[in-house]
Amino acid sequence: MRYFIHLTYHGGSYVGWQIQDNGASIQAELEDKIATILRSEVRVSGCGRTDAGVHARAYCAHVDVEEDLYTHTDRLNRMLPQSILIKRIFPVPEDLHARFSAEERGYRYYVSKTKDPLRMGMVYHYHASNSIDEEKLDQAAKLLLNYNEFFPFCKSKSGVDHYKCCLRKSQWTETEHDFIYEITANRFLRGMVRLIVGMCLQVSIGRVPLTSVQQALDLQVSMDKSWAVPAHGLFLERIVYPEFTIQ
Numbered sequence: 001m002r003y004f005i006h007l008t009y010h011g012g013s014y015v016g017w018q019i020q021d022n023g024a025s026i027q028a029e030l031e032d033k034i035a036t037i038l039r040s041e042v043r044v045s046g047c048g049r050t051d052a053g054v055h056a057r058a059y060c061a062h063v064d065v066e067e068d069l070y071t072h073t074d075r076l077n078r079m080l081p082q083s084i085l086i087k088r089i090f091p092v093p094e095d096l097h098a099r100f101s102a103e104e105r106g107y108r109y110y111v112s113k114t115k116d117p118l119r120m121g122m123v124y125h126y127h128a129s130n131s132i133d134e135e136k137l138d139q140a141a142k143l144l145l146n147y148n149e150f151f152p153f154c155k156s157k158s159g160v161d162h163y164k165c166c167l168r169k170s171q172w173t174e175t176e177h178d179f180i181y182e183i184t185a186n187r188f189l190r191g192m193v194r195l196i197v198g199m200c201l202q203v204s205i206g207r208v209p210l211t212s213v214q215q216a217l218d219l220q221v222s223m224d225k226s227w228a229v230p231a232h233g234l235f236l237e238r239i240v241y242p243e244f245t246i247q
Helices: 026-038 069-079 134-146 190-204 210-219
Strands: 002-009 055-063 084-091 104-112 168-174 178-185 235-239
Touching: 002 026, 002 178, 026 055, 026 069, 026 084, 055 084, 069 084, 069 190, 134 168, 178 190, 190 210, 190 235
Parallel strands: 055 235
Antiparallel strands: 002 055, 002 084, 104 178, 104 235, 168 178
């Protein structure tokens, strides 16, 4: 039986979702606890690879096991670290894949206007927040919707076959305490959202002209002043599948 696992996690102490040699991962924690309960090794497949320090309010993974895994939800949560919570485990058709069946993913990046110790590690305090031009910030975000290839916003040596992504939303909103960037697409390149946020912020304070961004996208070349903002302000918020949405 294939089960989907809807979980949320604080990524601050992890190298990301995927198992790596250089530290603890969400995938390793989940596989270890499930294997302990079922007394057999398991392989958990995730909906995507999040970078070190990135958080998730809605992450989805799947695992194939013979037992009714959802009956162990409470026990798994007791065994998992405080930074990881399983919200739901439910059976799905065997051909539904956590990664390849996902039709859309949604991220938010939180930029705090002021230093806030109580949200440390959850938002990025941008030192030049008082200099942000909201109109330029919005123009930078909206410009991306005119394109379907994003080489300028992909980490080098990512090893991808192509740089095409279908963006469906790219917008900033302002609250009393934050500037929040929201982006949804069918897929994302490695480091893409953090590089986009960095570009938007630099455009908004006049450090990078919007015409330079447009030229980089037209030619599909790297930007001269590329900047990836810190990971801790980024959250995976939503994943859309053919029959349901995880959020």
